[in-house]
Amino acid sequence: MNRISIGRKLYLSIMAVFLIFSIAFIIFQQDREKQFKVATLDLQLQMFNDQMAEILQTKGFNEMEITQFVKTHSKRDMRITLVRPDGTVFFDNIRKDYANISNHRNRDEVAQALRTGKGSTVERKSKTLKQDYFYSATYFKGRQLVVRSALPYNNDLIKSLQSDQHYIWFALVALTLLTIVIYRFVNSLDKNITKLKTFASRADHNESLDTDDLLDFPDDELGEIAERIIKIYKRLQSTRQEQDILKRQLTQNIAHELKTPVASIQGYLETIISNPQITEENQRQFIDRCYTQTERLTSLLRDISTLNRMDDGAKMMGKETVNISSMVAGILKETALQLQERKMKFENNLPDDIIVEGIRSLLYSVFRNLTDNAIAYAGEETTITLNAKKTDGHWHFTFSDNGQGVANEHLHRLFERFYRIDKGRSRKLGGTGLGLAIVKNAILLHDGTIEAHNRSPHGLQFAFSIRE
Template sequence: MASKRRFSYRLRLFIPMLGMMLAIIGVLIVFQYRRESDYRKSMLERDLKFICQRIIDAYQRGTNLRPFVNFINEYYEGSLYDDISVNVYSSDGKLMYHAGLPVLQDFTEVSRPSEEAFNAIKRSATYREQIGDMNYLVRTELSKDGKIFVYTAMPYTLSIGEALSIGSDIWIMLAVITVAAIIGCIFSTRLLTRSVNLLRDFANRAGNSEKLYDADKFPHDELGDVSRQIVKLYHDRTEAVKRSEKEHRIALHAVEEKARLKRDLTNNINHELKTPVGVIRGYLDTIISNPDMDAATRERFMKRTWENVERLCLLLNDVSTMTRLEDGAGNVPVTQVDFHDLVFTIENDLTISGLAGNMTFHYNLPLDCTVKGNSHLLSGMVSNLIKNAALHSHGTEMGLKLVVESEKYYTFSFYDNGTGVEPQHLPHLFERFYRIDAGRARKTGGTGLGLPIVKNTIEALGGTISVHNRSGGGLEFLFTLEKWRGGEA
């Protein structure tokens, strides 16, 4: 179906505005024409009245009217009033003096003017009258004593018509006003529709995904304010959609990354379990298939089997800890923990547990060092750092100290004086089952989950951790723990 022809908003505004302006101008033209015509006619009537009154005044002063009437006739000769007829009658209608044509001898003749002219004796009046084939503008004036009256008649000749007509200058002025009104309407509608045109252009650009201009281009009026608000809402909505899409991508990436990590963890666990399980199975198969094995060899095989069972138990415990930390990172129960007492207890147990191996452990913590945490997780975190240093640092000393205290956090340093690691390995130390020397790590009994557990513990408690090589040798772990503030649950 063919769409209806649309008229632009500017045209819809221009046509009524122009029509209203032309209507106003038309009314002004009619009013001015009538006013000018009436004014010119009144000027003519005023002059006729002036002539009549001068004659009446001369009569009342006793002046001889003959020379005065002749003077009037000569005075107006060659002027607009060249064809004027001036007649002075007595009260009985007899012609006393005259100048110009036609000459009406008296009102008793058959050819006298109409009854309207005759009745004018009783009053002073101005009216139109047709005498013969000519129209006249007539003015009659009666003297105060009623003995004479003056009858003046001005024929409607071409010159009189031109005098009564409106001059061309007024039509030129009205034409200029009309053109100015049209131009004014054009510019007014252009200004009024600027916001609409800009908003339409903005919508087209937005629909075509083109570059959008700034909202400051809109005029500073009510329509411009509305347009700027619409543009602002569009930009806000676009930004919200972009943020939503970005958050969706991040969330999707996080889900995919979590799924990948779980797959990697499963694969790594499967790989790590195969080694101790394989060793245990090998030793047990050998013992079962050789019942006559000597006691020393059997005991050595059983000891190796027990060591791998112990390693398997450690691995399963670490996997369980990692799973709890990842699944309940935001739900870890926290209490007030005296970090000094916790480290003091671990240090006292090192001799019995042998966790530090051949290395010595030192700590330097203030007595009032209370943190917001979980004593079981923090104990496991410190123990894993000590165990990692004992197994892999090749040093003789390790330590834990407070390095920075802020309003909200404690920053601790765990360090050793070992050999450190190559810089390319530093970013991967907290990855699951990452080993710099896989063969040696398994021989030392590491599960590959110690440092990942440390990192997950710190992050689950709202802290951060980083690692770097010390300038004097060895590794340094810097981690933060949140202070315990009174009133926290």
């Protein structure tokens, strides 16, 4: 069985509420307008009652004169009755046989007038004339007189008391317009919800989202939000797929990088084991080579561990105050022998006491990896230069050498994991292929940026920044 959509439920609910409100408003307005017209008519009759009382006080009671006054001043078919407080009728402009007119004390309008001074009855059948009238009575206590005026409740009076019907048409037009507006809004909402429901179902079942029914949405805010939700999901899905590809590539690269030193170690050990007569000198040589490969494995695993920590838990690594100037000075002492062997110079132009808030181990990796990279690849008798300046809350560094540089097609890939320009030479020098990847990630974690470019006429320069 098909369920009613939430949009249609909303539409029916709104229309039901508004319809009930409209009906209640129409009934209330009709009653209010009728009461107003009744009150207006009653006021007119009360005013006439006051005139009658003034005439009686001024000229006294004279039936001929009173009858003539009523004819000339009253409305058509108006009935005027004068009643004493005991209910006795002593004047009526329509019926003159007063002896046969029953006592009026219990007439509703008369009884109300005797109690409160004024009384009225909208529609009551006259027991005397056997006709429906609109009555309005006034009690003049000082004169001991009740003046009652009445109009026959005929078609003319009914029509005059009827409420105006224009607002009913207005309400119907408003209801129609509201119905159209709400229907268009709810229909648009219903389409968006239906598309989102289709999207959720397909996403849950890993079905394709590139279908025509998920391409076009209504041109409104809700449609824009729904469309953005799907685009964000697709982007996340694409990112997840790219991450899966990168993870597979990284796993393959790690396996490949581990395979070479492990194979070398295995080969050397197999040679020693299978040749018990091997000379002590050769045995020592093979063991030294095994040791070299284990150092390479250690470096590789350490770099992989560093990258994993940055990827998975960098925010949990505590920050502290780090003196970059002192750190670089320490690195220069650590690499002094290597620089000397390659006849290289290191011009450290850093100001004293460059202080930043950061993760000490990662900042150390930045400057140590750049230094090791320059020592390994810049070439003998070259110079490394390190400068820094502070602007906008960041320290901006330039780390450069005047070596052979890098071909332009390799520059944009220098920071990729396991990327090597000359794989054979890199492995021979003991590089893991992760040093510059660690540098870039560490810089990003310190709210900075890094880029590499060739210097003129030759050499390579890394320009990077670190938040103060």
